[in-house]
Amino acid sequence: MDLWRVSLSTTSEAADAVSVALEDIGALAVEIEDRADWVRKLQAPQFGEWVWEKDFARLTEGAFVHGYFEYLGTSLPNELQPRLQARLEQIRASGLEAGSLQYEWEKVESESYLDVWKADYHAVSVSDQMTIVPSWEKEQHTFGSDHIVLVIDPGVAFGTGTHQTTLLCLRALITQLQSQMDVLDIGTGTGILAIAAAKLGARHVVAADLDEVAVRVARDNVLTNDVLDRVQVIRSDLLQEVPEHGYHLITANLLVNLVQRILPVLYRYLAQNGVVLFSGIVKSQVEQITEALENAKLELLYVEYLDDWAVVCCRKKG
Numbered sequence: 001m002d003l004w005r006v007s008l009s010t011t012s013e014a015a016d017a018v019s020v021a022l023e024d025i026g027a028l029a030v031e032i033e034d035r036a037d038w039v040r041k042l043q044a045p046q047f048g049e050w051v052w053e054k055d056f057a058r059l060t061e062g063a064f065v066h067g068y069f070e071y072l073g074t075s076l077p078n079e080l081q082p083r084l085q086a087r088l089e090q091i092r093a094s095g096l097e098a099g100s101l102q103y104e105w106e107k108v109e110s111e112s113y114l115d116v117w118k119a120d121y122h123a124v125s126v127s128d129q130m131t132i133v134p135s136w137e138k139e140q141h142t143f144g145s146d147h148i149v150l151v152i153d154p155g156v157a158f159g160t161g162t163h164q165t166t167l168l169c170l171r172a173l174i175t176q177l178q179s180q181m182d183v184l185d186i187g188t189g190t191g192i193l194a195i196a197a198a199k200l201g202a203r204h205v206v207a208a209d210l211d212e213v214a215v216r217v218a219r220d221n222v223l224t225n226d227v228l229d230r231v232q233v234i235r236s237d238l239l240q241e242v243p244e245h246g247y248h249l250i251t252a253n254l255l256v257n258l259v260q261r262i263l264p265v266l267y268r269y270l271a272q273n274g275v276v277l278f279s280g281i282v283k284s285q286v287e288q289i290t291e292a293l294e295n296a297k298l299e300l301l302y303v304e305y306l307d308d309w310a311v312v313c314c315r316k317k318g
């Protein structure tokens with residue numbers, strides 16, 4: 001599948017807002033290259049990620065945000081332009097220092113897109129007991145027999161493990177998941193959280209996503225990771241197609257507006273004392289979520305932060 005790539009120049013502060021705007025107008029995948037991120041990782045490497053010195057010359061300040069769209073002919077950039085412009089105007093009007101927001105479109109072959117990712121994508125250590133490894137690096141690492149290895153390749157679905165929200169969720173899963181739990185993962189992307197839950201000992205995991213591409217990718221990853229007997233991937237708009245069942249643990253790495261949509265009914269899908277992990281939440285939105293828990297029949301257990309992101313861990317009220 002060929003793709004259109006739009007590349008926008010912006011600031012570190014506005015990179016997430018631009019990325020959400022691209023997702024909203026239909027990007028299959030979004031990639032942020034943030035100079036500040038690279039500097040931080042060079043100074044204090046947290047997860048064993050690689051930072052390439054050559055990239056600093058390419059991006060001398062601020063950030064690039066790249067959005068990938070399915071190639072549907074040459075007119076696509078023109079069709080998307082007004083919607084993109086409108087979203088960029090909103091960002092400018094919000095008062096966020098967003099830089100030039102200049103952009104350009106380029107047709108890329110998906111092969112070359114994946115090759116670009118391959119060069120920049122390496123194993124990520126989640127914790128002492130869990131590592132995410134791309135398939136082409138599998139043989140290069142040796143792990144103890146009880147170490148959990150998640151084999152996930154970069155692609156057009158979200159959830160390769162390099163994003164803070166995924167890492168926060170994985171770490172919370174390690175502390176919260178007990179063996180034989182039934183788990184629901186809403187917005188599964190690559191299926192990374194569902195696969196991790198299965199490998200941590202869950203009895204059954206339902207992994208749901210609205211995006212057909214994500215569903216396909218998640219199914220492939222479930223096979224690759226040999227957890228087909230425990231993970232069921234379904235296409236569902238949030239909870240619409242999800243079997244109403246008493247899940248012991250629910251993960252939801254979703255934007256805050258989607259979290260708000262499921263909050264009022266989520267308790268119906270939880271077993272007694274069932275735990276929920278909300279990720280995808282920017283630091284400044286944490287209060288908005290924690291304040292809504294009471295009405296949702298949930299109680300706060302803890303909030304954990306990584307950079308500007310948070311995971312909110314809560315439990316169904318008895």
Ligand SMILES: C[S@@+](CC[C@H](N)C(=O)[O-])C[C@H]1O[C@@H](n2cnc3c(N)ncnc32)[C@H](O)[C@@H]1O
Pocket residue numbers: 157158159160161165166169186187188189190191192193208209210211214236237238239253254255258280
């Ligand atoms: C931030 S990604 C999380 C991916 C993965 N769970 C992780 O933690 O890395 C959010 C996912 O939610 C999915 N999503 C967005 N809107 C949705 C909806 N209405 N119903 C179900 N999934 C949705 C997106 O397709 C995307 O795969």
